[in-house]
Amino acid sequence: MLGVRGRGGAVPEGRDEGRDEERHEPVVLSVVIPMYNEEEALPALVSRLRPVLTELGVAHEVVAVDDGSGDRTAELLGAFRLGWPELRVVALRRNSGHQAALTAGLDRALGAYVVSLDADLQDPPEKIPDMLALARAENLDIVYGVRADRSSDSGFKRWTAGVYYRLMRRLAGPSVPAQAGDFRLLSRAAVDALKALPDQQRVYRLLVPWLGFPSGRVTYERAPRTAGRTKYPLGRMIRLAVDSVTGFSAAPLRLATWLGAGAFVVCLALLVYTLAAFALGRTVPGWTSLFTGIVFIGAVQLICVGLLGEYVGRIYTAVQNRPTYFVRDDTATPTTPEPAQGSAAAASTRAAGGAADVPRVPVPRA
Template sequence: MPEEPDAERRETVVLSVVIPMYNEEEVLPALVSRLRPVLDGLGAAHEVVAVDDGSTDRTAELLAAFRLGWPELRVVALRRNSGHQAALTAGLDRAVGSFVVSLDADLQDPPEKIPEMLALARGEGLDIVYGVRVDRSSDTGFKRWTAGVYYRLMRRLAGPSVTAQAGDFRLLSRAAVDALKALPDQQRVYRLLVPWLGFPSGQVTYERAPRVAGRTKYPLGRMIRLAVDSVTGFSAAPLRIATWLGAGAFVVCLGLLVYTLTAFALGRTVPGWTSLFTGIVFIGAVQLICVGLLGEYVGRIYTAVQNRPTYFVRHDTAAPGAPGAGDAGEGAGSEARVPAPRA
């Protein structure tokens, strides 16, 4: 588990900004030019925790260059690409601020909203402030449609506490962050985990901007994976769907049986391949769907039993002796985030 920061540092840092990034060399200059003035204008101690999720471009090189003139920038480099939610977990595990903001590097979520989030949390005593997208016209029609379906489905399965159109741009209090760190979940979906905590929350609204540069890191395949993790991680409804599909198949089988007996009684016993083919295909499809749903849940159980670390850290520039923070060599400060043991 990550080492606890010393009490003095934890008390002095008011705000931590966690930014997971993977191959974001094209957008980094724009991100720094917009984020740094915002944080400097807060007039409070802060840190920026940039989590390099195993980038293969010049992201690590650019981060090292920006650190030379920006002491508040802290780089946590993962040994391999572990995924957006795992990189976000790494940042939350290491952030020391009294409040922690998670922000994507693509600038579709405006960093200029951070002071408003902090003011709202402090003024109303909130532990969570969501950034809610009220205008997604910059997204494609397909993405807006799929996002709408996703949030409607999640609110139905996980409950109305899930804020519609709220992604991973949010502010968390230290109490909320510590509660998240204590959870044993390995395949985390924070847009569902955070509302599940039940802490007092508020929201700020904004218009979602186009990506400043580079390509999206959430293509269709990853969006589908996120949806599957969301559904199977927070609801047993798919298993109930399998049950209903089985019941429906049983009804169809009864209908085919009645049809067969009627045809036999009327002497119409000429074999008909259409009804036979349709019945076999339908029942086979239902069985495969049910097996697939069961397999998804069994796979999650298998992953939980393995209890493998969610990520491995190659180095953290805030760790004593880490590359960029001392005279140690490559790999100093390396550690893994191991989920808490289950009873």
């Protein structure tokens, strides 16, 4: 006589069905951790994160996204999986960047709530229970981790972060929380809304507030990096700022217009000065002002062309419609890994019924 039907078919009566049901219990909480060359920080991360999730007492998973690491990160993750069944490893084929790795984790997370966390432990995993409790108590879709104290950061880092958040709040609106990075909790509704967006160059600290879901905040003191070197040097910080501005505002284009208008006014003033100098017979001394005017106009033109180039580059990337990332392996689906996000192979695999247990990744609209 047959009893409960599981994924593998009918289960005969008399077997321990309770353990099978527990194994397929819906995931309440997913913790997504993008990581790149974090072999030094991994032991400390596991030693702090695992007890926190165990004490929560809810079904959970940890989605570690290996963003093409060149050190022993993948090897250590495989070793930790042997004694930690809730750990799931998604390995990308190449280094795609922090936001792309975060996208891969959000696309594949199964939990009713999803927390994004960096591996450097500057954002404390001990705040995850507070986030989950606040979301449940007040029926919130988003809970931000807000850095109330950044004294562990350098003065330059604090200054640049302050400028960045003030600029983003001015361009993208006051809904952008100040001093909130990528440490946040999202409900399943918020995650599905993010997955439906066609954006390819994503900046989640601006995209998430843009959704407009009910939100709350949990504050904490930002700690020093536990080990290793920062993965956000000055160059990547500048790139993040440029992507943030060009992805959420057309203000730079209007700035180019105002620069052009200012240059036109300067040209009129120089024209009046030149005519006056010519009338007074003092044309040679005007060489300095002429040279200055030419340099100024040339600089304004280059700035305007550069700003236009940033937007044209974003249009070019959108028209190419290339996948944000390529997945090499997902330990949750070892036999049938899902093709890359947005690819034709992914669509054909889903049409054929492959990778049925993997959450659907939407194809970006061209």
